[in-house]
Amino acid sequence: MSASEVRRRVAAGVPSGWGHEVHPVLQAIYAARGVLTPAQADHRLACLLTPTMLGGMERAVELLMKAVAEDWSILVAGDYDCDGATGTAVAVRGLRLLGARHVNYAVPNRFLHGYGLSPALVESLEPKPRLIITVDNGVASIAGVACAQALGIKVIVTDHHLPGEQLPAADAMVNPNLTDDTFPSKALAGVGVVFYLLLSLRAALRERQAYADGPEPDLSSLLDLVALGTVADLVPLDYNNRVLVEGGLKRIRSGRACAGIRALIETGKRSVSTLCASDMAFSVGPRLNAAGRLEDMRLGVECLLTDEPAMARRYAEQLSAINQERRDLQASMVAEAEVMVGVATSSDAVGVALYEPTWHAGVVGLVASKLKERLHRPIFAFAPASEDNVDELRGSGRSIAGFHIRDALAAIDAREPGLIERFGGHAMAAGLSLKAVDFPRFAAAFDAIARQWLSEEQLQAALYTDGELPMGSATLDLARQIRFGGPWGQAFPEPLFDNEFECVSWRVMGETHLRFDLRDPRDGSRLEAVMFNAYKGTPPPARMRAVFELGINDWQGRESVRLLLRQIEAV
Template identity: 50%
Template sequence: MTRIVHRPIPPRSYALLEQQGVHPLLARLYASRGVQERSQIDYSLKALLPPDTLTGANDAAQMLADAIEADARLLIVADYDCDGATACAIGIRALRAMGANVSYLVPNRFEYGYGLTPEIVDLAAHAEPDIIITVDNGIASVEGVARANELGISVLVTDHHLPGDELPRADVIVNPNQPGCGFTSKSIAGCGVMFYVMLTLRAELRRRGAFAGREEPNLGSLLDLVALGTVADVVKLDHNNRVLVTQGMQRIRSGKLTPGLRALFAAAGREPARATSFDLGFAIGPRLNAAGRLSDMSLGIECLITDDFARALSLAQQLDAMNRERREIEQGMQEEAEAQLATIDIGESKSLALFHPDWHQGVIGIVASRIKERAHRPTIAFARGNEGEIKGSGRSIPGLHLRDALDLVSKREPGLILRFGGHAMAAGLTVREHDFERFRDTFEQAVADMVEPSALTRTIETDGALEASLMNLHAAILIEAETWGQGFPPPVFADRFEVRNQRLLKDKHLKLSLAKDGSVFDAIWFNRAEPLPPCVNAAYRLDINEYQGVRRIQLMVEHAEPA
């Protein structure tokens, strides 16, 4: 069962935004997302939070400036997802532009695990670095940093994940979520943290006169990478993140892309001039992530750091082929997962834990996400890891903090979970293969104790009805130009329609003609084959369909029920 619910619109905020000159439709949408005044939709660079409020950023700048002056060897240790790849590319590009001797290492996660482990430090030591810089990881790497200290290698941790009870003994830590940090954007992605560190480094080098007689590097040229990493990591788009993403999107749409990103748009068949956050999250990000899921992320990082467009295009085409392979693997795994689901009475269960001995470690997170969307239950998918162990990747639903649920399992059954980590909506863990059924049952009980029954009913939150006069191309263009994403969701409207016509496209998509208030609209419901009744209440997004150079309004149906 799915319920359509409407976001409340605070009348004072709505009225104030209108008075301040915001278009009435946007004023309504913004107000319902917590925006109270126009300054909260100021996305100019001057609206960014000041870098000196990020604890450790100034210390990092001094550390790196000293290293550049001494021609010290810097080594970035990157994470294997899109956020980690963009953070690494930002670091490589900015540091080289500021005269640093810098290289990178992105280990295969299936061999070395996650974060700055002692094994990764030993691997990094072959490059004889003076300083290791972590990007998008390191805050939980207590043992790895200790190993670097033993070897006499300094460590700068840049991360955004939640710290554990013990912080690593790094020379400098830059993480807005570390205790005592006053930086108010706790949702900034790893690429955003690295961008801020580069801003403070440039300011420090400027203070030292390092740019005398030469042009300062333009760090604004890296904002397209910041936007990509931020959107792909699905962090909450608070005001500061919306500034970063908006600025990056403006560069992309105006054609000021790094060669690698331009190549990825070409490989994905997308047009940068009309790019949206959806393109970054669902077309570009997955192509980069495919490298980290199936092998290692060095292919993706090389694509982002090269200035040779021909090489970038070759790399992007390899990433595109890898992404097709990932989709084929995922499709087979999803079919197997759904076969398992067919034997489970989901109505009685509060969670799902699925395991298949042939599943691929790199794709279980996507499978968990797909099954979670289908079943609307917290879902963990497991694949074989080290001998005798299975690794799980979980996705949750609103109303259940997944990491807290795993913590409860570990307290109730000490030793059952070998390792775990994550946050509210996603988490990873390792258990012994022979303990899978015991974990499944204990996890089910933990979820049952933590989740409210109402959270197990799927809801689609909408912005209510839309007047027929606003269901036009102008309104769709207004919406498309804004920055939407996690925590600041794209508009979904809900209205009653008469179904005038319906037919199937490619045997799986429902093409519709929907009538309201005397107007008829083209509509499509992807991956829906069953016909609709004559009258429906539908939740939908305004979309622009372009064909042979002509742009028309189209409704993208998300859900419909008999009216």
């Protein structure tokens, strides 16, 4: 049954298999996202894809079994973003739960070691471990894996990034995006891949009756970390990822999150009991990411590993302070970038590349993201690799629907060998390194391939909604069902509606936010609404069409419906 047919049946009151407890509007929202039956909205952990379906698992588990049995020293080599930090914490906690006694971790400093398992990171390890497990990196670490193996270190790569033409000669590799892997969900984040490895290891230990004398370790205790990393990395929330995220959210809401996540939620002034995926994306995740962008992600990992609430709170407060510094720096860089695209020829480019010598390499990805939203163009932003290395640039890119930005880099690399020194990423985000003198060549090549691959229609920004919210449907019951009806996120978007309203009154909150008293002209009902960063010095229209989320205002323990406006236009 098509989504439009489900919408028609819902509107007509024809049963569609959902119980009466599921609001008809939510049924239509689900249908528009391909969820046509209650079973497709069942996010029980029993519905997860089987770990043994993931390629490379048998060899990786065999090596881990040997490492645990022989008491090897194991080092988890993570990444300096939220996915990498949560994945590192999952690996360390999980391996210890499963019997490994000598587990440590290392996270590269982006300014000292570069990305991933680099030779510089391997050579810095003291003492040298017997086994390295990469998390959220490694598929491109050809030199780093070779360096480790030359030192007698075994390497298991767990990653989710797209592979290049050559793979590292690791002792085992688990990655759903390898070309010969048949795992049904290609959308696992790095933290999801290593969680699956732990599930497989536990199953193998169970077969060998490792838990005959007692209960087996509860790996669901790691789901809060899995959920955070999955949401923060902006991977598509396909069914399997929604099961993982929902499992983590339920754990958090029930008060069973690890001390670090609880502290990050509280410092972000979010509610543990009502936390949703958007809170992770816009409050918790950025605080953790800030450490890797400006300083050392070890601070973030330590926050996730400590079981002491007071210590976790101190770490979280430090991360919040770094995040505020990141926000200030980002605002300055975005303002400079907006001037650049407003006055330079790059404003006419289809694929836009920007470079400023004073920019910070840890924040260029956020600049690219903001400019992508404004211009609706694929964007790369560049900065010097470090203060001591201004001859090399680090670039971070963000893309739009229909333009696979990592594949674009691969095409440029094939057309102009040697231009790009290193690259990697996904469909919507990618990174690369190149020489500063080669930036003009890259900018021209990126624009050329964007012009070739993108049509005029794809360059027109479109905001998709779930249509008009039916009259009388702006209720707390529906708002609650939507809040907990997800998890919403990448490729499973938060519901948006568009309706016409009369503006009864409005006022400015702070300096840039707006609060509205709106009237629905269909029945005269009144609704409270807010719109953030919307005031530009002119009053809003008296009658408007607004795109909005149906939200909840929780003030002093009392809940009320509040619309969160995303876009308005006069009618």
